[in-house]
Amino acid sequence: MLLKDSFTINAPLDAVWAFLSDVPQVAACVPGASGIQQIGEEVYQGKFEVRVGPIGTSFDGKVTFTERIEREKLVALIEGQDKNSATIVGATFTGMLVSLEGKTRLDYEVDVALRGRLAQFGVAVVKATAKKLTGQFAKCLEAKLTQSV
Amino acid sequence: MIGTSIPMLDSVDRVKGSVPFAVNLTLPEMLYAKVLRSPYPHAHILSVETSAAVDVPGVVAVFSAADAEQGVLPGLFYGLKMKDQPVVARDRVRYVGEPVALIAAETLEAAEEALNQIVVEYQELPAVYDVLEAGEASAPALHDDYPDNCFVHAKLRHGDLEAGFAQADLIVEETFTSPIAQQTSLEPHVAAAQWQDDHLTVWAGTQAPYPVRAALAELFQIPPENVRVIVPPLGGGYGGKGHIRIEPMVAALARKTNGRPVKLVLTRAEEFVTVTKHAALITIKSGMKRDGTFTARQVTLHWNAGAYADASPMLVPAGMVRSLGPYRIPVAHVDAYGIYTNLPPAAAYRGAMSSQTTWAYESHMDTLAHRLGIDPLELRKQTILHSGDEFATGEILHDVHFEECLDAVATGLKKQISSEHADADYLKRGCGVAVMMKSTLATSRSECRLVMDDQGHVTVYTSTVEMGQGAHTAMAQVAAEAVGVSVDMIRIVGPDTDQTPFDSTTSASRSSNMMSGAIASGGGEMKRKLRALASPLLEHDADDLVAEGGGVYAPSESAERVMYTEILQKNGLESIDAEGMFATKGGIDPETGQGLSTPHWHQGAGACEIEVDTETGKVTILHYAAASFAGRVINPRLAELQNDGNVVFGLGPALLEEMIVDHGQVVNANLSDYMIPSFLDIPLDMESILIESGEREIHGIGEMTLPPVAPAIANAIYDAVGVRITSLPITAEKVLRALMEKSEG
Numbered sequence: 001m002l003l004k005d006s007f008t009i010n011a012p013l014d015a016v017w018a019f020l021s022d023v024p025q026v027a028a029c030v031p032g033a034s035g036i037q038q039i040g041e042e043v044y045q046g047k048f049e050v051r052v053g054p055i056g057t058s059f060d061g062k063v064t065f066t067e068r069i070e071r072e073k074l075v076a077l078i079e080g081q082d083k084n085s086a087t088i089v090g091a092t093f094t095g096m097l098v099s100l101e102g103k104t105r106l107d108y109e110v111d112v113a114l115r116g117r118l119a120q121f122g123v124a125v126v127k128a129t130a131k132k133l134t135g136q137f138a139k140c141l142e143a144k145l146t147q148s149v
Numbered sequence: 150m151i152g153t154s155i156p157m158l159d160s161v162d163r164v165k166g167s168v169p170f171a172v173n174l175t176l177p178e179m180l181y182a183k184v185l186r187s188p189y190p191h192a193h194i195l196s197v198e199t200s201a202a203v204d205v206p207g208v209v210a211v212f213s214a215a216d217a218e219q220g221v222l223p224g225l226f227y228g229l230k231m232k233d234q235p236v237v238a239r240d241r242v243r244y245v246g247e248p249v250a251l252i253a254a255e256t257l258e259a260a261e262e263a264l265n266q267i268v269v270e271y272q273e274l275p276a277v278y279d280v281l282e283a284g285e286a287s288a289p290a291l292h293d294d295y296p297d298n299c300f301v302h303a304k305l306r307h308g309d310l311e312a313g314f315a316q317a318d319l320i321v322e323e324t325f326t327s328p329i330a331q332q333t334s335l336e337p338h339v340a341a342a343q344w345q346d347d348h349l350t351v352w353a354g355t356q357a358p359y360p361v362r363a364a365l366a367e368l369f370q371i372p373p374e375n376v377r378v379i380v381p382p383l384g385g386g387y388g389g390k391g392h393i394r395i396e397p398m399v400a401a402l403a404r405k406t407n408g409r410p411v412k413l414v415l416t417r418a419e420e421f422v423t424v425t426k427h428a429a430l431i432t433i434k435s436g437m438k439r440d441g442t443f444t445a446r447q448v449t450l451h452w453n454a455g456a457y458a459d460a461s462p463m464l465v466p467a468g469m470v471r472s473l474g475p476y477r478i479p480v481a482h483v484d485a486y487g488i489y490t491n492l493p494p495a496a497a498y499r500g501a502m503s504s505q506t507t508w509a510y511e512s513h514m515d516t517l518a519h520r521l522g523i524d525p526l527e528l529r530k531q532t533i534l535h536s537g538d539e540f541a542t543g544e545i546l547h548d549v550h551f552e553e554c555l556d557a558v559a560t561g562l563k564k565q566i567s568s569e570h571a572d573a574d575y576l577k578r579g580c581g582v583a584v585m586m587k588s589t590l591a592t593s594r595s596e597c598r599l600v601m602d603d604q605g606h607v608t609v610y611t612s613t614v615e616m617g618q619g620a621h622t623a624m625a626q627v628a629a630e631a632v633g634v635s636v637d638m639i640r641i642v643g644p645d646t647d648q649t650p651f652d653s654t655t656s657a658s659r660s661s662n663m664m665s666g667a668i669a670s671g672g673g674e675m676k677r678k679l680r681a682l683a684s685p686l687l688e689h690d691a692d693d694l695v696a697e698g699g700g701v702y703a704p705s706e707s708a709e710r711v712m713y714t715e716i717l718q719k720n721g722l723e724s725i726d727a728e729g730m731f732a733t734k735g736g737i738d739p740e741t742g743q744g745l746s747t748p749h750w751h752q753g754a755g756a757c758e759i760e761v762d763t764e765t766g767k768v769t770i771l772h773y774a775a776a777s778f779a780g781r782v783i784n785p786r787l788a789e790l791q792n793d794g795n796v797v798f799g800l801g802p803a804l805l806e807e808m809i810v811d812h813g814q815v816v817n818a819n820l821s822d823y824m825i826p827s828f829l830d831i832p833l834d835m836e837s838i839l840i841e842s843g844e845r846e847i848h849g850i851g852e853m854t855l856p857p858v859a860p861a862i863a864n865a866i867y868d869a870v871g872v873r874i875t876s877l878p879i880t881a882e883k884v885l886r887a888l889m890e891k892s893e894g
Binding site: 001083084086087088090112113114115116117119120123124126 | 188189245264265418809811812813814815816817818819822
């Protein structure tokens with residue numbers, strides 16, 4: 001499943017890039033994320049709780065940053081497992097930053113392989129959840145950046 | 150009797166909801182089974198750790214491939230022709246949803262809890278889902294014996310293809326696709342199993358009791374007589390229950406429960422990963438003369454079989470002869486490939502393979518007609534096959550009535566269509582027609598046993614499966630006529646392999662023909678016995694006597710008649726019995742496709758008027774006429790319902806149904822995201838036409854009006870708005886996109 005979207009943050013590109021490079025800060029904006037720890041140079045592990053439709057899930061997962069192009073592009077591999085819903089997720093996140101007269105647009109693409117019970121709920125539910133979470137993340141990101149300016 | 154519309158024997162039970170479906174079966178001391186399934190489309194299994202699952206309270210047995218090695222199962226693999234499918238995966242999984250371990254527990258909750266306690270370590274492998282990609286050198290091989298993933302290649306060679314195309318004034322090549330889809334029987338797959346020493350009893354929702362018995366006997370290496378298969382009424386089958394499927398898992402698990410029975414009922418999500426309709430990629434190329442005669446046709450079919458061969462080694466060659474259409478084509482070459490991919494296994498789907506091939510050859514037929522400037526119905530009629538014509542397999546056709554089917558639907562549609570026009574400019578109307586020809590099993594056998602008691606009741610022991618199609622009602626009508634009693638004197642028993650004789654399968658629309666033939670022969674035998682027993686009573690030679698109307702008499706002396714009951718009583722007999730059998734034999738050469746592919750051809754047609762909303766792409770079926778060739782109708786009402794049911798069923802693959810697979814995972818494995826037709830989708834007007842012939846041979850009609858639905862609609866869309874849709878389902882999105890592309894020129 002390919003999730004593709006973009007959102008614009010009312011902050012300059014440099015500030016957004018600096019924020020995105022600080023993983024604990026990013027994690028603080030991800031709804032449901034907790035216990036983020038760095039376990040390798042570009043590898044982080046943690047917990048991610050989310051409700052998808054009627055199911056509450058708790059993924060134990062790992063994020064590995066595989067590509068960083070300064071102020072431009074970020075690629076990360078995400079792997080996670082939720083034992084209760086017998087679901088495994090594997091995803092490749094690609095984010096691109098575009099400067100727009102003092103604002104910054106983040107275009108992202110996530111190629112998600114969701115397998116197990118959660119996947120059976122259908123793409124529509126999963127996509128709607130992803131959209132909601134992204135919206136919350138963007139809001140949080142903007143709030144933090146505008147506070148700090 | 151034959152020809153009357155009696156209600157189904159169990160109609161009251163159906164209305165009351167008291168039909169004893171397998172899904173409702175309970176047995177004393179019964180345990181509940183659950184299946185642990187692979188989350189990966191392709192992976193090595195590094196380890197399976199089940200010890201924590203065994204400790205879950207209520208768990209009685211856990212089964213994994215390790216048990217097979219310890220002798221619970223002598224062999225792990227089964228399959229119809231190719232034994233490539235493990236009961237549970239051992240060292241490798243090949244699709245998301247493949248069984249890896251089984252639990253039997255006192256409750257479903259305990260079984261589910263135990264599933265979560267099994268730890269399986271996988272190492273993911275590259276996977277392939279597309280039939281063409283599966284053939285590339287870079288693609289992973291699913292089975293070591295088939296490096297290019299092609300495990301069956303059926304060929305038909307009839308005439309010189311190059312010379313045929315050289316004679317053509319027009320050559321047209323098109324490609325059509327049909328996605329993987331679901332048989333969607335309302336009742337899911339169900340099986341229960343119980344062992345007593347080396348005797349196995351299985352209660353199974355299957356269309357094929359005897360093949361299931363044979364397969365289980367082979368798998369467990371016990372004599373077939375030690376396996377008893379009992380089949381309760383099915384809540385639908387549609388081919389999805391046509392072959393051995395979940396029974397080996399349940400029987401293997403039951404081996405570890407100390408004689409307690411185990412029952413497995415699949416969830417709807419599990420249904421989606423248990424059996425599918427083959428996805429098909431069909432390229433069809435035709436050479437035509439300007440006057441509309443064929444010079445040659447070449448068809449290439451790629452069937453996506455999923456991870457295991459299942460029924461494909463039989464269905465791919467069958468689909469080959471079902472891919473040409475009922476036309477006079479002097480030169481024909483067909484190549485049909487069965488390809489492994491990392492998807493759930495595919496098998497028969499109502500109108501097996503014809504549902505996909507008719508979509509291709511009948512859509513293509515309209516393209517040819519438009520390119521030649523000939524009316525599509527006329528082009529069909531001028532090239533249609535008639536009795537006495539030779540088909541591309543070399544067989545001479547008999548009792549074929551394709552033209553009558555076409556005429557009937559064309560007339561039927563005309564009657565429905567009024568002169569009124571669409572309500573608005575953006576609504577465009579059009580008409581389309583399609584015809585189909587389908588083979589049945591070339592070699593198969595049906596047997597039955599009839600027992601008459603001294604009260605004149607006749608019990609018919611038959612392994613024909615009642616799955617809502619009304620087979621047992623039809624068999625009762627045939628038996629009543631064959632024995633010469635009223636239908637209320639007939640009782641149907643079966644299937645139960647300890648009681649009811651052999652039958653190949655209830656599929657391929659064969660029962661009305663084959664089991665009727667067996668019952669007719671059994672009835673004849675019973676009448677012969679009755680005449681012989683009546684001979685001394687009537688003081689006439691048995692050969693001079695007639696048995697009918699519940700009695701035996703000598704036609705020369707009309708007055709005296711001795712009733713069947715009296716014959717038994719006077720001879721001091723509690724009952725008499727008779728056996729009946731009907732068998733066919735045929736087959737085609739695997740290298741050339743020449744031979745006898747079927748004892749007779751299934752024939753059907755459909756015509757419709759549709760309306761396209763050009764602003765949204767939505768297609769509405771306004772009128773539909775469907776015809777099938779029945780030879781001789783047993784029960785007109787039930788036969789009409791088969792025709793209607795097929796049309797409604799066919800609207801699903803035509804307009805709605807497609808399993809969506811993402812990285813090997815089916816993501817619409819439920820009936821809210823995977824849409825099947827509802828009452829609101831049924832056309833406003835529907836007409837069902839049954840065609841009989843002078844030969845009076847009873848033909849099956851379980852599938853004939855389904856395959857024409859999709860191409861008839863596609864042809865009507867072309868007629869309405871001039872766009873040709875080549876991939877199923879015909880969604881509003883596809884129609885709208887095609888309209889936009891057309892207007893952009």
